[in-house]
Amino acid sequence: MKTEDIDKNLQSISENGKHLSPILPEGIKNYLIDIDGTICDDIPNEEPERMLTAEVYPDALITLNKWYDEGHIIFFFTSRTEAHREYTERWLKQHGFKYHGMVMGKPRGGNYHWIDNHLVKATRYRGKFTDLVEKEVTIQVFDDEHHE
Numbered sequence: 001m002k003t004e005d006i007d008k009n010l011q012s013i014s015e016n017g018k019h020l021s022p023i024l025p026e027g028i029k030n031y032l033i034d035i036d037g038t039i040c041d042d043i044p045n046e047e048p049e050r051m052l053t054a055e056v057y058p059d060a061l062i063t064l065n066k067w068y069d070e071g072h073i074i075f076f077f078t079s080r081t082e083a084h085r086e087y088t089e090r091w092l093k094q095h096g097f098k099y100h101g102m103v104m105g106k107p108r109g110g111n112y113h114w115i116d117n118h119l120v121k122a123t124r125y126r127g128k129f130t131d132l133v134e135k136e137v138t139i140q141v142f143d144d145e146h147h148e
Helices: 003-009 048-053 058-069 082-095
Strands: 011-015 018-023 030-033 073-077 101-103
Touching: 030 058, 048 082, 058 073, 082 101
Parallel strands: 030 073, 073 101
Antiparallel strands: 011 018
């Protein structure tokens, strides 16, 4: 799916006669992928000169491009700043990553806990990129009487 096709695939939804934020068709995922330490060497923002020479993780390149070709949406969500965008885009292109866009300025420091009105699934990268598999885990949720 090309970047310009993303909005075309969004499906309208409504509740009680009011429009809500649109959703993607079933089976299409919106991947938000970190860069440093996830698809390549971990480079701190304080050393931007290293961003152009970071070693790519081959399994990340193969897997992400496969997901892109399957029609999923690939966005990089990185702690790199707007000042690093040009280096980052050049590096991604040099290595052949297929993607739809980048969101710069993710908070640094990890230990993320994302709260959203849409379903959010998270997968921690631990050294190997593969297709995702199903596992049962314990998660923290709001005590809103909508969960067992």
